[in-house]
Amino acid sequence: MTTVPVEQEKVEACRAFAADIADDVQRFIDRHTTVGVERTVARAYGVVGADAEGTPLANALVDRIHKAGQVGRGVAYHLGRALCEGAASVQEAAEMLAFSEAADFGPGPSAAEARGAIEAATREAIARIDSARDEREANKAAHRVGTAPLKYVIVATGNIYDDAVQAKAAGFAGADIVAVIRATAQSLLDYVPEGPTTEGYGGTYATQENFRIIRRAADEATRDTGTYLAQTNYSSGLCMSEIAWMAAVERLDMLLNDAMYGILFRDINMQRTFIDQYFSRRIIARSGIVINTGEDNYLTTADAVEKAHTVLASQFINEAFARRAGLREELMGLGHAFEINPWLEDSLLFELAQAQLVRQIFDRHPIKWMPPTKFKTGDIFHSHVHDAMFNLVGITTGQSIALLGMFSEAVHTPLLMDRYLSLKSARYIFTAARHLGDEIQWKPGGIVESRAREVLDKAHALLREVERETLWDAIGRGAFGDVKRTRTGGKGYSGVVARHPEYLNPILEVLERSSS
């Protein structure tokens, strides 16, 4: 197997720095909650529905508690208290707390009493995640599962029913994973829309009903082809943890989920994001969903040669956060990308070096390999060649999940035909070069080896710096993706709340006790 030299002590030092970096933030996370986390808890307890204007009850409920300044006690406390005081069900309690004048947010029963009242609902919430996980695993066990690199394609019609047609077509054409791209800017909505949606710009809204529709289509494709078709969506943005919950109970297989992506690329407040990513990953860990992190994005805003080490450094940090949320390595799909200027001499060798380095350092992780986008133009024929090189590097270096490039990247969201041709090209290259990586060795001290060494050295230096200054300040000075964000800036900051000394979140407690 082709390898690049990796200094193990340096890797261990990187992990140690990342552990310190994440511990510092984790201490903050453990003392706070957010409106997003509490809405997730409410949904997990069975709070459903929306009003005529589309405001979900979970939002109406948590917003009212927030106005009363009582989110710090946890929505579980308020629901449990309402049950103590006579509400017949969690749903009734939620409606009362959201809308009734009788809702009381003043001093009430103890957290222990509220906990007792909501105990059965807590068990049910966890059982829902567990049974969905079991159903997914049984379904996978009953079918063929693709071999790595798993072929991952996106659909993005804006209409969930067209997405379902496209998803099935992708399964027929050999896809292993289908992702429905979200409507642009959904990440900035502080609520999850309800029901099936047929209009979206740049993609389709993530809603629980839309998840069900695609799951049904993917299950049909699975039965049809005999190969399991996995489903992915986005646990990111202001509703990161709510989406994680919906995905867990609707049997999604993977979720885009990153500890820092929203901060950097969507200007979401960093406190909010860190807290939300933690709870989302606790759910994800219990559910057995594979996360896909977003480091590939760094290389779309920063230079892919100059800033390759920021990807590696961020992977160590994402790994450290994921560990603290109970994820095992087999669920950590750390992301990276083929984004070097294709016209640069030896760009292919640099790509090989970086891909191989990541593969070796994170050897148990289902590494997510992202295709070129930044240098794509409307020349679809050249674009297809560019993607072929990406496929070649992916198979040679043994990447786990390959998000296949589309020749129409930079033109439009992929057409049925685009996806077909992309899958055909991947099938060809993954077959033709299946064992290329086993057969070759890099020239000692050559371009590939030197590049791998350089990237690890620079990642090590960056992590040392970030550890010294803390992650908060490192992001503040633009250490990742060349983007600067402040601790109290960005969207969603008003939804961050310090936990009350008697904060109640029995679901989180169960998730924290279980290991994935």
Next chain:
Amino acid sequence: MGSMTQRNILRAYGDREGDGMVQMSFTLRILPGDRAREVAKRFAEAHGLREPLVTAMEQASREHTYFVVYGHSQHGVDTSDIEVEELAAQPLTRDQIEEQAKKLGRKIVVVGACTGSDAHTVGIDAILNYKGFAGEKGLESFKCIDAHNLGAQVENAELCEKAKALGADALLVSQVITQRNCHKENAAALVELATRQGFRDKVILLLGGPRIDHNLAVELGFDAGFGPGTKPITVASFLVERLVGRV
């Protein structure tokens, strides 16, 4: 240069002058077979291709087939009829923009929003936000620009207030939704409001969106309009040229 009356017909050039060779690829909801091949040929003929040759026919889903067809396009275009102004100048490069903007002695303040009921921030985000779109970084990535994205569903009054408070040099309005021409009315209302408040002449007003072009924007009282595919650098270049002049 030919005279205005002289016709100059252009046809697609493949192997020999005038052969009109083009290829097209498409998907039809039919399964492959002799009948499907004939359907694809007719489809190509309907597009004006003579002697179409179906060179690929592959099943792409349970119901769809993907085709590649070559043929001789019968169409020609008379170039003497075409009246399109070439862009007066290419946009400045990123370095030129930064260099030129230094002459201003301060940052260029840009305030953008999707106004009215419009919730589609894709355009404004692509132009303003750091990440930009398709590898083209937004105005936020320029050192010389102080960009403020107010997001979606911003009322004209709010946009004007914010623009005045921030001392905006330029207002960027994105209008994606075009039901019953509400994009036009809303855009025109902004110009009116800015005029009434007496600061219309102090700012550059830019309008963008998939159904917007320069002429329409000017007609509505804006300084410029940007249609689909506009890159942030084009907007940055326009602003610098307006405020400081060309290199």
